[in-house]
Amino acid sequence: MKCVAIKGAKEFEIKDIEAPKADGKKVIIDIKKTGICGSDIHYWVSGEPKGLVMGHEFAGVVVDPGDRLDLKVGDRVTALPISPCGKCEACINGNVQFCQETWTYAVGLSLDNPGGLTSRIAVRSDMVLKVPDNMQDEEVAMVEPTAVGLHAAHLGRIAVGDDVLVIGGGIIGLVSATFAKMEGASFVALTETNPARGEKSVKLKAADAWYNALDEKTVPTLMEKTHGGFDVVIECVGNAAAVNSALSLVKPGGIVVLVGVSLEPIAIYSALAVTKELVVQGAIAYDVNEFKSCINLISEKKIDVKKFVDDVVPLHGVQASYERLTSGTDSAVKILVDPNKE
Numbered sequence: 001m002k003c004v005a006i007k008g009a010k011e012f013e014i015k016d017i018e019a020p021k022a023d024g025k026k027v028i029i030d031i032k033k034t035g036i037c038g039s040d041i042h043y044w045v046s047g048e049p050k051g052l053v054m055g056h057e058f059a060g061v062v063v064d065p066g067d068r069l070d071l072k073v074g075d076r077v078t079a080l081p082i083s084p085c086g087k088c089e090a091c092i093n094g095n096v097q098f099c100q101e102t103w104t105y106a107v108g109l110s111l112d113n114p115g116g117l118t119s120r121i122a123v124r125s126d127m128v129l130k131v132p133d134n135m136q137d138e139e140v141a142m143v144e145p146t147a148v149g150l151h152a153a154h155l156g157r158i159a160v161g162d163d164v165l166v167i168g169g170g171i172i173g174l175v176s177a178t179f180a181k182m183e184g185a186s187f188v189a190l191t192e193t194n195p196a197r198g199e200k201s202v203k204l205k206a207a208d209a210w211y212n213a214l215d216e217k218t219v220p221t222l223m224e225k226t227h228g229g230f231d232v233v234i235e236c237v238g239n240a241a242a243v244n245s246a247l248s249l250v251k252p253g254g255i256v257v258l259v260g261v262s263l264e265p266i267a268i269y270s271a272l273a274v275t276k277e278l279v280v281q282g283a284i285a286y287d288v289n290e291f292k293s294c295i296n297l298i299s300e301k302k303i304d305v306k307k308f309v310d311d312v313v314p315l316h317g318v319q320a321s322y323e324r325l326t327s328g329t330d331s332a333v334k335i336l337v338d339p340n341k342e
């Protein structure tokens with residue numbers, strides 16, 4: 001079967017790999033839709049590891065239920081892509097996202113476990129979740145990034161009436177902003193360097209207002225508007241400029257949630273965190289309950305994530321989609337891949 005694999009820096013290749021076979025344990029899933037994630041972009045940019053088949057956000061159909069007696073051929077499913085050991089302290093306490101093994105064998109993020117940029121995958125059976133019939137494949141593929149936003153909003157400990165700033169209007173920023181509103185924020189602002197994405201965040205009602213991060217008036221304007229800073233800032237970019245603007249724009253004693261990832265060390269003004277006695281809170285992935293909550297929230301139409309999907313492309317459209325998502329000017333934030341599309 002055809003797959004899209006990393007070949008080099010910013011370069012994919014389409015090649016043949018062997019389809020996974022039923023082993024009585026893993027669930028074999030035919031992929032219907034797979035999302036391209038901002039984290040995948042870091043791997044694509046670096047070109048490592050070569051041969052990686054990404055795609056950790058997916059909707060599919062069971063072709064072999066493995067050891068899951070409650071599943072049958074044809075069931076519509078998604079899965080947590082992570083691979084927690086189940087035995088360590090973090091796993092026992094329900095914090096599977098901290099488990100040392102969680103990312104080592106993750107689907108679409110490790111060489112041994114190809115993700116959804118192909119037509120058929122094998123997934124650890126205890127990570128597979130059935131989805132309600134009323135959910136479309138596009139919505140199912142959006143569960144994983146939605147859960148990242150829910151986790152970030154939870155860790156922001158947002159109170160009713162809070163002013164919340166989201167930095168970065170990629171999909172993680174858009175879902176974080178949406179949840180900030182749902183958790184009671186009275187004003188949700190978003191900063192972006194890409195005006196097309198900034199405008200989109202307001203048009204799609206994720207944020208109340210957007211501000212250009214490259215405009216030097218943005219920081220003073222927002223400080224004045226919030227009378228001295230935001231209660232909570234959710235940083236969804238991962239570079240020094242974004243983290244430093246988070247530290248600048250949060251009020252004394254406020255909370256900065258760091259969701260954005262940098263693979264390199266970055267220089268930050270730690271004195272801002274010291275002098276304002278900030279709570280700087282990291283956020284990685286989600287726990288199992290948050291993932292399940294997102295399935296329910298989407299299925300019950302409490303949150304609309306389909307509006308964030310810009311395009312659905314075939315495997316040969318993946319390279320161009322990555323280029324589009326990293327152009328810095330295009331409005332697209334979420335592109336899904338359908339491996340069955342010609």
Ligand SMILES: NC(=O)c1ccc[n+]([C@@H]2O[C@H](COP(=O)([O-])OP(=O)(O)OC[C@H]3O[C@@H](n4cnc5c(N)ncnc54)[C@H](O)[C@@H]3O)[C@@H](O)[C@H]2O)c1
Nearest residue numbers: 038039168170171172192193213238241242260261284285
């Ligand atoms: N912690 C986690 O569990 C987790 C999960 C998924 C993604 N991530 C990370 O979160 C980040 C966002 O993911 P995404 O999928 O939305 O990525 P994305 O690349 O689509 O979005 C990032 C956005 O930030 C904007 N930006 C760049 N510099 C900025 C600045 N100084 N100020 C404001 N905006 C700026 C870009 O224009 C872009 O729209 C990535 O670093 C990704 O790796 C973390």
Ligand SMILES: [Zn+2]
Nearest residue numbers: 037057144145
């Ligand atoms: Zn993701």
Ligand SMILES: [Zn+2]
Nearest residue numbers: 085088091099
């Ligand atoms: Zn563990």
